[in-house]
Amino acid sequence: STLLQRLRQAQDNLNACITISEESALEQARAADQRRAQGDSAPLLGVPLAHKDIFCTRGQRTTCGSKMLAEFVSPYDATVVQRFQKAGMVSLGKLNMDEFAMGSSNETSFFGAVRNPWDLTRVPGGSSGGSAAALAARLLPAATGTDTGGSIRQPAAFCGVTGLKPTYGRVSRYGMIAFASSLDQGGPMARSAADCALLMDVMAGHDALDSTSHPQAAGRFSAALGRSVKGLRIGVPEEFFGEGLDPEVAQVVQEAIQWYVRQGAEIRPVHLPNNVHAVSTYYVLAPAEASSNLSRFDGIRYSHRSGSSVDLQELYLQSRYEGFGPEVRRRILVGSYVLSAGYYDAYYRKAQQLRALIREDFRRAFAEVDVIMGPTTPTPAFALGAKSADPVAMYLADIYTIAVNLAGIPALSLPCGFSKAGLPIGLQIMGNYFADELILGLGDAYQ
Ligand code: GLN
DSSP: OHHHHHHHHHHHHHOOEEEEOHHHHHHHHHHHHHHHHTTOOOTTTTOEEEEETTBOOBTSBOOTTSGGGTTOBBSSOOHHHHHHHHTTOEEEEEEOOSGGGOOSSSTTOTTOOOOBTTBTTBOOOSSSHHHHHHHHTTSOSEEEEEOSSSTTHHHHHHHTOEEEEOOTTSBOOTTBOOSSTTTOOEEEEESSHHHHHHHHHHHBOOOTTSTTOOTTOOOOTGGGOSOOOTTOEEEEEGGGSSTTOOHHHHHHHHHHHHHHHHTTOEEEEEOOGGGGGHHHHHHHHHHHHHHHHGGGOOSSSSSOOOSOOSSHHHHHHHHHHHHSOHHHHHHHHHHHHHHSTTTIIIIIIHHHHHHHHHHHHHHHHTTTOSEEEEESSSSSOOBTTSSTTOHHHHHGGGTTTHHHHHHTOOEEEEEEEEOTTSOEEEEEEEESTTOHHHHHHHHHHHO
């Protein structure tokens, strides 16, 4: 209950939570105590966590950061939520996020911006900003996040915590409200790679309820920790150290990579020539998928319903206009445009072709190296409001994270130092398909 109190008290400063569920948390904690008393020794039994408010939780509202779902109570639990429940973890509530996970600063949330605990005038990153801020403020030891184009790694970097975007298909998307289904992946956020591995032990696994879940999704992540760095081949792509990268970030990240070299790793140059196209490719494909996924919010079945409509057509239009914020509306418009007859070939098909090239870049690189390292973000956390009027500037916050989602490979962000102003900086470790265990182990070695 002290934890719950602290979560509540921190709301004024951080606004990291959308819902704090005291009663159900205490009930779960009592159940965990009972299991413990009966000799249950599950490693995460009784450990508190909170979920990004994109994961459906039965009997408790799930808002996805949107007015559209501000009153929505899911009739079922997401697979991820269920798995943590079974493991005996105690869920304290639901964490703030950008509306429908669209954003890089947590400023698009209907429930207000989240602030960065390291500097309350700065953003925590997004879209899993509530998760990152709560962890950084030591309000929680563990949280869930989702990553469609960087939403676990970028806020982890901005807040000085660790987050893993798993290989696509290792974590079930069932009950995780869809943004761009071919890119969305849930993952753990915590204080360390070792903690992320413990969470992945529970979180990952095949799920018949998600058709894109991989049959071999499960793994023994924590068992793979403590591995040696000797002989490791690290690819360092020059495309990740070019224009737009803050020199302080470059220096801190290079120093972290040098740590691995001192432990016996070797550096090999690799090229990701199509990374320059990653952001533009993503901002065709992700809105296209979003426009389709979000068409279910019609004001009839379970979302916000406008009170001022005269007929059905207007009810749809008005409910969606009132329920969605400006960034979500922008994505739906862009998505409908790129999918429309006449533009499909020029945009959507082209973007699919670029996606294949980006995937191919990684395939070629991973023929030469075991992992790829670089910065997670081009700059440390920026000021609240600094980019909210300029969507393209906001989109560029993800230049180093998006290609990973387009390829479907795993990547970890871990804190590796600070800027002179005292803001955390993240190192990104990318791995080949199913190298989640490897990159967690390498993060753990550094920590
Ligand atoms: N910032 C990116 C976007 O707004 C990525 C978000 C995400 O990963 N969910 O789409």
